[in-house]
Ligand SMILES: NC(=O)C1=CN([C@@H]2O[C@H](COP(=O)(O)OP(=O)(O)OC[C@H]3O[C@@H](n4cnc5c(N)ncnc54)[C@H](OP(=O)(O)O)[C@@H]3O)[C@@H](O)[C@H]2O)C=CC1
């Protein structure tokens with residue numbers, strides 16, 4: 001079998017166009033554009049690039065984007081104070097704190113300061129609980145984008161064995177929750193998993209969320225399985241050995257052009273949702 005492509009660029013475009021239309025209508029109602037603020041602590045070059053990409057795309061589709069950069073040496077209290085100020089600012093609809101923050105900063109504490117109403121990146125405990133309980137709320141952007149992409153191609157989820165490799169708070173863990181909510185049978189793997197290959201070989205759907213280039217080998221992929229590569233490593237390499245996996249999979253996400261564009265489109269769509277909630 002040769003896999004068909006889950007085209008994240010094309011699917012994201014449709015969502016961005018719809019988001020731009022909603023943003024334009026809201027701009028009239030609010031008297032200002034829906035506004036996303038990104039907070040970057042430090043100057044990690046990869047993070048600088050992602051944050052710029054998010055800001056540029058926001059502006060291109062009719063949102064306002066502001067960027068706050070705090071010094072690498074910031075304390076938890078300083079970052080929390082900045083995020084709390086944004087949470088209290090009526091001209092701000094959504095807040096994204098770029099992960100990871102420097103190690104001296106308590107990242108979960110900073111995420112909590114965003115508050116549920118402006119958590120368009122889906123990183124607060126309230127958003128996580130809503131995902132786990134199937135209640136309304138903002139989804140983690142990458143997991144939400146992955147589900148939207150699978151839905152766009154009508155990939156069946158109910159009853160399928162989904163194996164998620166990785167359990168980080170912004171990607172692995174929440175994507176498993178969303179798949180469970182859609183009635184997949186979910187297995188999580190992580191760094192302590194014994195015999196990763198054997199588990200992945202039983203998957204109908206594999207979600208790679210590790211951050212290790214080509215960790216998931218092509219010959220682990222069951223014939224006809226669906227492969228979602230959330231990995232985004234330097235040099236545009238995913239967590240899956242792409243060419244070999246594509247020979248066996250029924251569907252596969254490319255890197256780039258798969259999960260990445262869906263993440264940003266979901267972020268912008270949720271920012272417009274947050275702005276719309278303020279209009280009431
Ligand atoms: N395209 C996008 O929009 C996004 C892409 N990413 C990409 O996704 C990848 C993962 O990111 P993130 O979730 O933040 O990463 P983290 O480093 O936070 O988490 C990595 C996870 O992988 C697990 N892991 C590490 N080594 C192994 C191994 N050998 N076998 C099995 N599991 C292992 C870890 O297990 P343990 O918990 O036991 O330590 C951990 O749960 C990165 O490439 C990142 O760039 C991330 C966010 C958004």
Ligand SMILES: Nc1nc(=O)c2c([nH]1)NC[C@@H]1CN(c3ccc(C(=O)N[C@@H](CCC(=O)O)C(=O)O)cc3)C=[N+]21
Pocket residue numbers: 050096097098099100121123141142170232255256257258259260261262263264
């Ligand atoms: N709080 C938080 N939320 C995040 O969502 C978050 C984060 N922190 N930290 C870092 C990761 C990384 N990330 C990416 C988003 C889009 C692309 C993307 O669009 N990539 C393009 C390629 C772009 C290019 O390289 O030109 C693609 O895959 O096609 C990549 C990576 C979000 N992250």
